[in-house]
Amino acid sequence: MTTTVSRETPGGDSGNPTANSGGRVSRETRPNPHIIAVINQKGGVGKTTTAVSLAADLAQRGYSTPLIALDPRGNATTALGVDLDTPGNPTTYDLLFEPETVPGPIVLPEPLPHLFPGSASLIRADIDLLGLGDHRDRILRDRLTNLPHRYDFLILDSPPSLGILTLNILIASRHVLIPVQCEYLALEGLSMLLQTLEQITQSHNPDLKVLGCLVTMSDLRTTLGQSVVAELRQHLPDLVFDTMIPRTVRLSECPSHGKTIFQYDRWGAGSRSYEGLTNEVLTRLSLPKRADQVEPVAKS
Secondary structure, eight states: OOOOOOBOOTTOOTTSOOBOTTSOEESTTOOSOEEEEEOOSSSSSSHHHHHHHHHHHHHHTTOOOOEEEOOTTOHHHHHTTOOTTOTTOOOHHHHHHOGGGOOSOBOOSTTSOOEEOOOGGGGGHHHHHHTTGGGGGGHHHHHHHTOSSOOSEEEEEOOSSOSHHHHHHHHHOSEEEEEEESSHHHHHHHHHHHHHHHHHHHHTOTTOEEEEEEEEEEOTTSHHHHHHHHHHHHHOTTTEEEEEEEOOHHHHHGGGGTOOHHHHSTTSHHHHHHHHHHHHHHHHTTOOSSGGGEEOOOOO
16 A cells, blocks of 8 residues: 655645744734545545544634535534524535525534535535536635635535545645544555545645544454554554544444534543544644634734
């Protein structure tokens, strides 16, 4: 399993804030949000749980972080306690095809992230995008560029496929975070995904970087779990996060209650693990652990 796709290295993003002599970080050099696509073409790997948990933890640390739910199953939306059938809520389908009807994300109570909710309409997004001509793979990039508010992060929950909608996501994003289930079949899918990302980097989005691969549903008490992690670290030593997400009942239960893992089981293994992931993400992006350590842009 080999790849030449690069990982985002600390300090390597020209859009990152830079530390000043006081140890704080200035936002003057980061005019654009960090757009992170949480992606895996295989379903059931903890992708949506990771997207929701990362967005929630960034939000509770003070970073302005909408979650953009682009999976037609709508799991990210229900996981944040939003009813998919609520009339009047603009969805990510509307954001793609009728952006003038979308004033912004749903503002959820603090410290939850804001939300652009998904919907079943996204099932037909690939077909509808086909009808938009040569620009069809850059629609999402244009929509995110034109958002009226300036955010710190945009977290994109991707569908478990590699269609035109996913291509839009990868062209719109700067960073990719890949959840990898702790099993051997997941390794085969990861190799294919990394090859696809390399092709997209070469042909569509040269700025796209792999932020890291996250081991999910891990159980290091088993020989299989230990072997999968060892193989991942052997073949992709610079890509795999140190943090691993354990297989816990609490992580499986919290979406059915419309709560994040931080609301549902604040001090459990799942919460602590996702906090570790957020710490690593911020370190790889050369950002402080909390937004209150970031200096605002100086007013002219």
